[in-house]
Amino acid sequence: MKKKFNFKIVGSGPTGLLLSIALSKFDCDIFLTDLLTKDRLIDKDKTYAITHSTRKILSKFRLWEKLEPYLFGFDTLSITDSVTSTFTNLTISDLDDDISSLGNIGWVVKHSDLMDVFFQEIDNYENIFFMTPQKLLSKKILFDYQFLSTGANSLDKKLINFVDIKKSYNQSCLTFKVILRGNCEKRAYEIFRKEGPLALLPLEKNLYQVIWTSSTLKSIERLNSDKNFLMDNLSTILPDEFKLDQIIGEFNIFPVSLSLNLPVLNLKKIVLVGDSFHTFHPVGGQGLNSCWRDVNTIFDIFNKNIAITKMDLILFKFKYFSSRILDIIFTILVTDSLIVLFANRNPLLFPIRRFSFLLLNNFPFIRKLVLNQMTKSLIYSRIKQNK
Secondary structure (H helix, E strand, C coil): CCCCEEEEEECCCHHHHHHHHHHCCCCEEEEEECCCCHHHHHCCCCEEEECHHHHHHHHHCCCHHHHHHHCEEECEEEEEECCCCEEEEEEHHHCCHHHHCCCCCEEEEEHHHHHHHHHHHHCCCCCEEEECHHHHHHCCCCCCEEEECCCCCCHHHHHCCEEEEEEEEEEEEEEEEEEEECCCCCEEEEEECCCCCEEEEEEECCEEEEEEEEEHHHHHHHHCCCHHHHHHHHHCCCCCCCEEEEEEEEEEEEEEEEEEEEECCCCCCEEECHHHCEECCCCCCCHHHHHHHHHHHHHHHHCCCCCCCHHHHHHHHHHHHHHHHHHHHHHHHHHHHHHHHHCCCCHHHHHHHHHHHHHHHHCHHHHHHHHHHHHHCCCHHHCCCCC
16 A cells, blocks of 8 residues: 655745645645744734736645635835935736736735635644644654745754755844825835835725834834824835834844745755745845745645655755755845845945836836736746646
């Protein structure tokens, strides 16, 4: 009788959950584990931007229609360089014909809604088992492969050998929600400032998620400041069409870094997935979208054959790394270049910055190139739907 493979996924955030759903399509048992309880995993005040490549991946696993009621779409992306006083607005008319009919450049989803949908989906599968590390250890299961999706600074990564390439921006992101009055309900904003970018993501009418990047010291200072002082500070940065009414919800702060963990290509059957594998600066909102592209690649590698074999598992790490590295390197270069060019007051860079916006505002094909690369990524055409 053919042996059923046992896969272990360490880390039950959005990446780990999607990976478990993807792997459940094969003849295997998936053991999903995390130090946090299900309720604590769900109850986090975070927000994610969703691109068209991610929409296609979620559709592939029949999750898009289940998540759609919780999504808020935006049809305009406003990009501003506050230092040189230049700006552009990218709209759905700048999208490729195959996606413009959907009426949105991208979508925004709350972490709690996303996790609720994913956990409900997992409950439908008899071969996905979510349990604590202690309970899983007591079962003494021999795993055929392990996937680590525990984040950039996880202690679990010490289990494997890798070459850690890292760049510290000495920055952190302060995130919180605000109620704004204005006439731009379906518009997202990316505002480049000398201390770092500030993003506004629409969650519903008049409700926005603020992602405010600055030096770690400044972010901590703002975190500990009075709300009225913070509102006054933020009001000086917001676009003119907005009036800040109220700051609501929790404040969160997280460090910003660029990292790439190159695996030692041995036969040890453990791989890193998502933020454990790579992190980027949050400018452009590529973080979770890139993590889910990892999941798509893992599924496609295993889906090439009728059934997963032991030889597939031996070769998997090599195929996975070679398939993902180009997209990851490209994303690193783009996000890092944006920060190098636009998050400063270096006068030598001002001509380049002004010229960039001149191109965006006067050449439609450049607008299309920039916007479609942001929302489609390099792999869009290779995301195949399941039959």
